[in-house]
Amino acid sequence: MSASKDAPTTHTSVDLVDLDTVRTWMDKVHLGDGPITNAKAIGGGTQNIMLMFDRAGKTYVLRRGPEHLRPHTNRAILREMEVLQALGQTDVPHPRFIGGCDDERVLDGAIFYLMEPIDGFNPGDGLPPLYAENADVRKEAVLRVVDAAAALGAVDPRKVGLEDIGSPRGFLERQVERWLTDLEKYQEFDEYRGRKLDGVSEVAAWLNANFPKTWKPGLMHGDFHLANVMLRRDRPEVAAVVDWEMCTQGDPLLDIGWLIATGADKYGEGLLDNPMVVAGGVPTPAELVERYSLRTDRDLSSINWYAVLACFKLGIVLEGTYARALAGLAPVHIGERLHHHTELLFARAQRIIADPPV
Incomplete structure (x- = not known):
């Protein structure tokens, strides 16, 4: 098109x-x-x-x-x-x-x-003094974000009327093929046709070969990272999780994988230039998982797989905006920025495979 x-x-x-x-x-x-x-x-x-x-x-x-x-x-x-x-x-x-x-x-x-408006700030847009000047506050705030993910994963969809949202049966099993299909559809844009992303085949093959042995369905946000939360300005606490359009019944562990994929790696290096991560002192992937483990009975032994899947899925989602931008259907500067993020995400996926952070 x-x-x-x-x-x-x-x-x-x-x-x-x-x-x-x-x-x-x-x-x-x-x-x-x-x-x-x-x-x-x-x-x-x-x-x-x-x-x-x-x-x-x-x-x-x-x-x-x-x-x-x-x-x-x-x-x-x-x-x-x-x-x-x-x-x-x-x-x-x-x-x-x-x-x-x-x-x-x-x-x-x-x-x-x-x-209703939220009384708070988005850490993707910059940090108020309390956060900018105190690494302990930044670390505690991110741990509270993990708590919010655990709270969502603990919700019984049937009790809140969300039993019909999404298709939990076979959710993980169909992820790789589903997103590869989306990536292939971008070729329908004349301006994108012929473009390829490095590492896609390798990451897809690893995901298919290292599938978790067991998993338990539940509610997940679907795009769970620091730019999709609002934090209180006066103390390290989550005011609200926002942007719920990808929420579904799936595997809640993918939300934690998303935090690992988009946050600091085990060496403290960031990926997407979020001010909270750039400022330093945020939890390592292992600390994120340890915090989540205190609030769930889910099996976390395959958490690195979820982080790789998060890189794979988010990268392909962002690449869609790039394809549309090339076709004049989204701002070009945003498309180019997100394409760069996609490249970084696939590079991180390969690093996680080679050097697991947890």
């Missing part, structure tokens, strides 16, 4: 949301009255659009898909809505869901929802 060669129009996130339409919808569902004010774009990753605004003395955060909606975008936003509502019954830190619109006709084809 080849997009137009014309350069895509540059918009701000605020331009991409018709706030008059949002206000009319809010009127219908009785969420405040009067004008929407103080609308501004806020950070929300590279894939989706988030705005914060005020109405009738209350602050809201709106989340919708990107400017160029992909076939699965609205399904992912629907999933987030379902998950956030269900998590209200648990002690997993998350943004409180307010309301959502599942009618694609309302906002130019994009499903959207509203949630």
Whole structure:
């Protein structure tokens, strides 16, 4: 599929949301009255659009898909809505869901929802003084992130109404082929066709040859790393885990594998330039696993396999944005940055195989 060669129009996130339409919808569902004010774009990753605004003395955060909606975008936003509502019954830190619109006709084809703002900061965007100046605070904060992963993995999907989310049977067994298929689909973009990633075949072969002997399904976030959490500014504590579009019933140990894949290695070296990791003093992979082991009865003997799978899966997901960027369907500078991250992830996967961190 080849997009137009014309350069895509540059918009701000605020331009991409018709706030008059949002206000009319809010009127219908009785969420405040009067004008929407103080609308501004806020950070929300590279894939989706988030705005914060005020109405009738209350602050809201709106989340919708990107400017160029992909076939699965609205399904992912629907999933987030379902998950956030269900998590209200648990002690997993998350943004409180307010309301959502599942009618694609309302906002130019994009499903959207509203949630409460989080009083905290994203460590992917920089560190406040308490964290920047104290390695003990940084370490404790990351350990609390591990606790949040353990809390999610302990949730019984049936008790919170998420028994139908995802397909847990055979989840791990189908991962390698599923993501190789996605990588191959990127060849449908004329501008990406013929490109290859180093290490894909080798990492895939190792994953298939070293499959965990046993595993137990449960809820997992699916994109669990430090840029997808909000931390309190006044103490090392998780205010909320965010970006729930990849949440599913799968293997919760993959979330810990994700932290290992994207954080500091056993020598303290970072991968994706997260300020928390760059500042130093964060837990090693072994310390992450030790903390998780205190809060679970899951078998952690194959945790290095999960870290390699996380590198493999995340790398291919990020490469999709690069393929779309080459076709004019995502910002080029973001696509190029994520492609570089993909290369780093596959290099890390090979290092983990050669020199296991745990």
